Amino acid sequence: MSYPALLTLLSLFGLVFWSLPLPKASALPPAEEVPEEILRTEIIIEARSPLTGEPLSPADYALLQEELAQLNRAEPVNPDLARLIFLLQLRRALRPILPLIP
Helix, strand or coil, X not given: CCHHHHHHHHHHHHHHHHCCCCCCCCCCCCCCCCCHHHHHHCCCCCEXXXXXXXXXXXXXXXXXXXXXXXXXXXXXXXXXXXXXXXHHHHHHHHCCCCCCXX
């Protein structure tokens, strides 16, 4: 088959392919599905404990969140240890760029 004949055949195939009717709105979700934007605005009145997974009331959940926030305010880290952690994180960040770092 010669090049011009192949080109003509491909262009005819393209015209036929692009002229086929496509179903309307095939990429849209079903109408009965609730959009994510609406789901994000709903107020959640049921909560679960992040520690045990048991159901909690909103008041109990707020109390638990306050307790956990107070537990996270622990003693400050030793400055020598904080510097060592920083240097290790810096070494990890530089290792892909400078592979000769031990």
